[in-house]
Amino acid sequence: MKIFFDYRIFLHQAGGGISRYIINLSKSFNEKNLKNEIIAPIHINRMLKDYSLNLKKNVGFFINRKPLFTSKILDYVNSFSTQLYINKIRPNVYHKTYYGSFPNLKKTTKVVTVHDLIHEKFHEYYGMPENYRPKKKSLEQADKIICVSKTTKEDLLNFYNLDEKKIKVINHGHEHILNLTKKKNLNKKKEILYVGGRGKYKNFKNFVQAFVFNQKLKNEFRIVCFGGGVFNKSEINFFSKNNILDKIRYVEGNDYKLAELYNSSICLVYPSLYEGFGLPIIEAMAIGCPVLASEIKPIIETAGDAVIYFNPKKIEDISQKLEFFLYQNNKNKIIEQGFKKVEKFRWSNCAKETLNFYDA
Structure with a gap:
C-alpha cells in the first residue's frame, strides 16, 4: 500500500x-x-x-x-x-x-x-x-x-x-512528548503554563483575569505562555493596566522546549470554550503536569476524571479552582489519574x- x-x-x-x-x-x-x-x-x-x-x-x-x-x-x-x-x-x-x-x-x-x-x-x-x-x-x-x-x-x-x-x-x-525529555520529578517552578493560541474561543483573557482577580495567586505565581506568537500590543496594554507585566512571560521554541515547560510548570491551564480533542492536555498528563481545564464536552471526553474542571465563562470559578489546586498539599492523585488516562491514547x-x- x-x-x-x-x-x-x-x-x-x-x-x-x-x-x-x-x-x-x-x-x-x-x-x-x-x-x-x-x-x-x-x-x-x-x-x-x-x-x-x-x-x-x-x-x-x-x-x-x-x-x-x-x-x-x-x-x-x-x-x-x-x-x-x-x-x-x-x-x-x-x-x-x-x-x-x-x-x-x-x-x-x-x-x-x-x-x-x-x-x-x-x-x-x-x-x-x-x-x-x-x-x-x-x-x-x-x-x-x-x-x-x-x-x-x-x-x-x-x-x-x-x-x-x-x-x-x-x-x-501522546508518545511523541515522552521522547523529548529525560527529566522527571523536577522541583516545580511557581509558574502556571498556558499553551497555544490566545485569541477568540481560546478564552485566554478570562484565564488572565482570573489570575489578576486573585491577589494570593498574583503575589506568589507567574504565568508562562508557550506558542501562539509573541504578545500583541493589546495584550501588553492589558497586562500593564493590571500590573502583571512582571508576572507573565512568553516563550517560543521547539517541542523540546515545550516538554521542558510541562516538566517544570506547576500545572497547565486550558480555558478554551471549544476543542476537537485537546492534545496539550494529554501531552501535559503524560509528563506528569497536572491540568485544570474547561468543563466542556470534548475535554471531558478526552480527559475524564484526570483533570480539575472549571466553568470557562466564570472568572471567579477559574480563580477559585486554581487556588484550590495550587494550595492543596497532595497533588499526586490527579497526576496519577493523568498517567492512567493517557495510556489509551x-x-x-x-x-x-x-x-x-x-x-x-
Missing part, C-alpha cells in the same frame, strides 16, 4: 496540532514499514522541516514565511506539483492534511481528517455568515472521513449532511486504526 499526505497544512501553519498528527501518523507507518510520503513542494512548517532532516529525505522546500500576496501563487505551485507527483507514484490512499478540493484521482481512496468544527460553531469570530461551510468540498469528495473525537463526529453531522457510515473516530496519541493505536480504516 502507498499512502500519500499532501501539502495543505504545511503551507497553512508553521506548526501545531494538525501538523503533529500527520507527522506522528507518518512516523508510525514508517515503524510498520508501510510506504508513505509527505510531499509539500513549498512550505512554512518547522515541524515538517525537522522531520525531513530526521528522515534524511527532502519533502519540499522550506521558507520562513509566505511573502505578501503570494498565497494563491504558492497554493497553485503546490497543487500543480502534487498532481504531477501523484500521477507518477499512483498512491492507493490520498490523505488530505487540510481542507480543500482533492486533485484528480483514479483508483485512489480519498481520506480527510476533521479535527474540529470551530469555523462553523464560531463563524462570527471569522466574519462569516451562519451558513459558512468551509469543509464542504473535502467532505463530499472524500471516500472516508476520520474524526479525532466522538464530540467532533457529532458536531460534524450537525453541520454537514453526510453518510455516517464513511466516518470513523480515531484518537490522537497512543500513536501506534492511531496508526493501526487508521490503516484498518483505509482498508475497510
